[in-house]
Amino acid sequence: MGNLFSSMFDRLWGVNKELRILILGLDGAGKTTILYRLQVGEVVTTKPTIGFNVETLTYKNLKLNVWDLGGQTSIRPYWRCYYANTAAVIFVVDSTDKDRMAIASKELHMMLQEEELQDAALLVFANKQDQPGALSASEVSKELKLAELKDRSWSIVASSAIKGEGITEGLDWLIDVVKEEQL
């Protein structure tokens, strides 16, 4: 009985609805580490993702369906197969990898042009801040040309998945925006 009531309440408040969130970015940016930081709260050893990882987690009473897609060149073309019904995109950048900032920017803008992602919010993690020589959030923002984005809620947060810094802050922002837009 108790279950029945709670599920009715859930439905009433729209809690049963799952939010689809994609984590994208170039290979080696730290996407899988962020996913498991969110889910289990600690750092797991990862291998390059061939394909994707998907986890369901509850954050602030919201059910999140988080998809971490592999970032290797061979896998990037398949990202688009998973765009449908996406509430938000988390784009992860390796802040120390200055050489590939241009590529990251290109992939990001190409992805955001997709019809299916028109309403998705964007959170950029300028990751690996614990490493020496990492660009700051504003520098990364400049490199990625985030200022050019129109009609989209976006934010950039400096983070370190290894140390667990910035992750919750970023996600808090994202949940607030998405709640506003979708529910």
Add this chain to the structure above:
Amino acid sequence: MSTHTYKKFEESNAGGLPDKMTVYQDCLNEFNESPVSPKKCRLLLSRLLKLLSHGDTFPPNEATALFFSISKLFQHPNNSLRQVVYLAIKELCMISEDVLMATSSIMKDVQNGSDLVKPNAIRSLTRVLDESTAFSAERLFKSAVVSKDPSISSAALVSSYHLLPIAESTVRRYANEMQETVSDLKTHQHTGSSTEYYRGSSYMSQYHALGLLCKLKSHDKVAMMKLVQQFSSGNILREQLAQIQLVRLVHELLVMDNQLIPEFVPLLSNWVSSGRQSVQLETCKLISALAIHMPTDLFDSMIRTLQMMLAVPHVSFRFAAVRLLNKISMSAPEKIVICNPELESLINDSNRNISTYAITTLLKTGTSKNISSLINTITKFIHDVSDDFKVIIIDCIRTLSLKFPGEWKNLLSFLIDTLKSADGGFQFKNSIAEALFDLIHYVPESKEQALEHLCDFIEDCEFSEILVRILHLLGKEGPNTSKPSLFVRHNYNRVVLDNSIIRSAAVSALSKFALTKGDPTLGPSIEILLKGIEIDHDDEVRDRATIALKLINTSKTDPIVAEEFIKPTYGYDLYALESKLAQYLHENPDGFTSPFDASTIPKYTEDEIKAIELKERQQKMLAATEGTSVNNSSLAGDSSAPKATQDSLIETSDDETLSLKYAEQINAIEEFSSFGTIINSSKPVSLTEPEAEFTVFGVKHLFEDHVVLQFNITNTLKDVGLENVVVVCNTEADSNEIEEEFTIPVDRLLPHEVASCYVSFKRPNKTATYGFFNTINFTTLELDPATNAPFEGDEGFQDEYEIDTLYLQAGDHIKPYFVGNFSAVLDELPYEQVAVYNLKQSNSSLQDLVNKLVVSTNCLPLENSQFVSSETNSHTLKLFGKKVFTDDRVALVVGMIKSKKGTALKVQCKCDDESFCVDLANELIL
């Protein structure tokens, strides 16, 4: 879901298959929902699987779309949904692209999933892996193999088989874990509520692990020996399939190197006399396959084991045992005589397969002494079995008539009795008729009596087809018998009494009697009969009678032409005739104004046809006895399989079609167009070890003025190509009579390809033996495995490769020939030459030697002398043939004695041609 709604759900597709497009659309919609409903998805997936399992398929783009939507179901943690998802992924992997997208998700399940889905995940994982991703799964496989749960371990082991072709090196890296699994007995989780069955089956992973190890170690003799030593001692192998696998491993090992046999004798004798019946049986198979190398007492204990197995209650063991005995009976009938009491009791076995094998085995072990009593037993037995089995028994009797020509009286009366008895269908009667034809063919003494019996039979025969065949035989053989008029009467009876098909056959047969040499009074009588038939109401009958009369009349003025048509002395090669006719109809260059040219079709005389038929029959018998060894080579592993099949193709394919194929190949080459037709082609001779990098077979073709050596070269290497392949032939120093003309090289030989290189010589006048020392010269090129083309700018490097010597010898001038009365012909031949050979350290058996002699002399073995009993140390081989250019007859009698010091051969050669006789006898290559 209540039963009510459940019913409603199912009703929509209760009968046939679900609609393909509906399933496709439903899948896409449902799987992209958020959140997904596991129940609905499972149902949809099961429908999809039902479609796929019925052979329905999707175009690649739809399959890919399906695959991606199914991959979205990974978000749901429901285990039963996950299992169905894996099944679907496994199926879709065959038709969808981009399956690698599921790799990470599957790997995660293999690592952290529940034990329930792990086996499914492992099995799907092998389907999505490719060369580049396989290595990342190594650790997963490693830990799955040693898992405590036997179903996970088995899944990993069996999946590794599938992984072998794409990533063998990865699999090799966890060989140690496999070893561990063999010796580690895993108890099944169900032990709590277990039955005997469960506990037994829980050792299955032992079998899977051992099988995989055997596969990895095949070809590596030392590693295989180690495996056997490790697992044969003590009580490590509990699973009987694993034990059988070990026996097979030993089998493979011993086939590779039969020098090892003495070392394994204790183990084998242990296996054959104790343990489980299936292991005993497998060991018996091993021993019988390698019988010639086995010590006698081991062979005897195998026979005892089989004998015991003939009496066990389990049908499949009885069947396997009697089948094996039947096989042994082909090569060593005298060894299994002790099983006769058991075999006799099996004649009445309720399983007809067993009883038929029992009786055919008994027939083979029969000697000329007990054959008549056996035939008595069969006479009682044959009426109880169905026609299929009757045919098998008759076939066996048919081979008996070749084996014991002296027993023809008994065989004849048996065959005639069964032929005349009322029951049995066409197949059965036809096979009896065929057996009788054989008897008449190959045992000339039986001819008259058999023909008389057949005449009786056709008075009351319900099968027109058989009647026609018998009438043809009467026409062919009747005129040469002592009282042809008897057969004329029987023949004419048919014209009076039967239907038009039989009447026309009878007319053709009758006309042949008109030319009877022995009885000139017959001619006019036949003419009178035929004139009477000219008013028959059937067209065909009238036509045949008219043309026969016409020919008989011409025979008075021009006997040769008439004889040519009424009693042709040769027949065409039917396969060649058919293909030429089909070609003629198909091409039709000028509206059929030019007549069909039959001159290029090979013609055979009666004796030649007999020789070909006998050879086919002998080869069939040989193939039956060698069946086991062929199986073994296919056991030896994938890499050698193509080679093995190629070899067996060469062996089994009919000689005539083979030489036709060569003729076609050679005709297509411009350089040989002036040479005329091939007069004789030898059998292919292997010039390399079968496991060499390049395997070469040599074939010798004889033309009127030339000799062409053809070298069929197979490149067995993986990523090396050859360019400008030339065979350099150096003749022996002193023979300057043979002059090389030209060589045709192979431009490029890619991996796993076969190509032919030709070297042409002037044909020497003498028939002496010439040896050709051959070297292959070529340029090797490394190939890019991706494109199979050489790397750019790679000029390769020159290399050469020495192959065995190819001998052109007297035997190449011989065509095999059949003759019914060998000893009489032998006495007739004018020239004789006797030579003695001593072969010192020869390990080969007499049977090997006989096989070699048959190939090198190219003669036809007669009187069943090509089979050597495995018991004896001496044998006499009788060979007959004709020289191709002159039709001189050649007969050879080779006596051989094997002793500890070696083998001694005495070759007696008799021939119409003196110098050829000397060459053949003195220069045999062994």
